Amino acid sequence: MQQIDEQETPKQTSPREQETTREPEAEPAAPGAAGLTLVATPIGNLGDLAPRAVAVLRAAAAVLCEDTRVTAPLLLRHGLSAKLMPLHEHNEDAATPRLVARMQAGDKLALVSDAGTPLMSDPGYRLVRAAIAAGITVSAVPGPNAAVMALTLSGLPPHPFLFQGFLPPRAAARSAELAKLRAAERAGLRATLIFYEAPHRLAETLAALAEAMGPRPAAVTRELTKRFEEVRRGTLAELAAHYAEHAPRGEIALVVGPPGEDAPDAEAGLDDRLRAALAAGESLRDAAALVATATGLPRKQVYARALALRATS
Template sequence: MQPPLQQDENGTTEAASETSPPPGSRPGLTLVATPIGNLGDLAPRALATLRAADAVLCEDTRVTAPMLARHGVSAKLLPLHEHNEEAATPRLVTRMAAGERLALVSDAGTPLMSDPGYQLVRAAIAGGIAVSAVPGPNAAVMALTLSGLPPHPFLFQGFLPPREAARAAALARLRAAERAGLSATLIFYEAPHRLAETLAAMATALGPRPAAVARELTKRFEEVRRGTLEELAAHYQANAARGEVVLVVGPAGDEPPEAEASLDERLRAALAAGESLRDAAALVATATGLPRKQVYARALQLRGAE
């Protein structure tokens, strides 16, 4: 088997070798994807980066420490989570500017995907700090590829609000965006104890839709169940879900009344979804193929009339 090819900074292609500098060996921040269940999925480059880091930033040391110990990695762990990220970021940027190599991991999967780290990445970029990544497991993408639903375009939504009213409002905004032209497979994370009620709320808000529930991905009891939103809601109402859950929902189908909706109706739907005037015009222009200036001008007229 031929060794993989890589390009140096001058664009020269050569075979990668074990003597190449390990990722994360230079000062800066490296985002490291970690297993979403099966610990055997931690990549060799990820291990090399974690070993080379001066410190590993993690959501919960109680989760990351056993994973590293299993692979014989001894690293200094620093907590970075939603409650301390804002306060910790300036200090961490200062450390990287002074030459330290920091690695960022989440409890599972790819950092920043419904996990902490965005503020730190933004601050590092603004401070001229090198930011790189070691790709790897991601539950949302894996669920999408297993769902049997259109793989692109897709819209990753993360977690919906847990409270019924806020969740209904979020789904209503999505539905309004679809009426304005959005057509994409939707991906959500959800807690197992809320899965049945979330599926039922989606069936009400989005209408008949094919969907898939991916559960315990890469683990012993991995399951992907496919059906309509109503069918899945009924199943999980009778059979409580366990473990980590990803919910994939198919795009809106062809709906003649809405497909023939006037420009004004599309714009009103986009604005009702919370879009700014400029973003609403851009969204509707893309959906209809009309010139953006024409759509924006009409949006201004509608806003003035209202």
């Protein structure tokens, strides 16, 4: 009888078994392995710091932050003892060359803001630009962002959106900025707008927005991820009236809906209105005041247009 050598045949496995026995994929390289890493930090709830963010902060030679008094407790909560270095609007220009030199020499630096994603209305843009220009690797650990969270909670169209940060605090400069936005909308912009605002200026800003943009739907989000989180929705005028009577506290993100396709354009026929008022014998200033009242446009904007018309007539 012929003897046959037995050979071990591979065991057949099901697709599910193959999935569970597959070699684990290698972990991606730590974002802080070289150069600069932008690390998003909690916007209120300290439990929102990502595990990978903790690892990057632990490995960094230094953590650049807006205010060491804000960042130190966050690091302490997670058992981190990284060296903290302040980086803010007052010292970023002077500190950037030195920090770039450190990274070129091999240092691993992490950049955080007091809350949320770095560079979003926070310092760091100039450093990032300089690092990129110097060929330094710039990476990021994503995480909390008040603007995006406010957008998703607002109930308003999520895209496209335009993040504006803080409007100018002074009325004239704020009116000019809103006039630019309205001009962009007249040219076709249909985006949900997102602003940050200080509590003591919220009612004033809402009133200015209502005057410039009409009865838009909007949402005020306050103290996101914190114990007293609030989302209040309504028209700009309704929200302005509410916060004029109920002074808000805490961090605020404001979301304004886009103009409707059939929304009346207050600036349509502005030149014709001004010419008619001037032809009726009104002075330049009085004509601008009358037209501003009729259209709801900022008086300074209408007066500037009246001056331009006179210069070209």
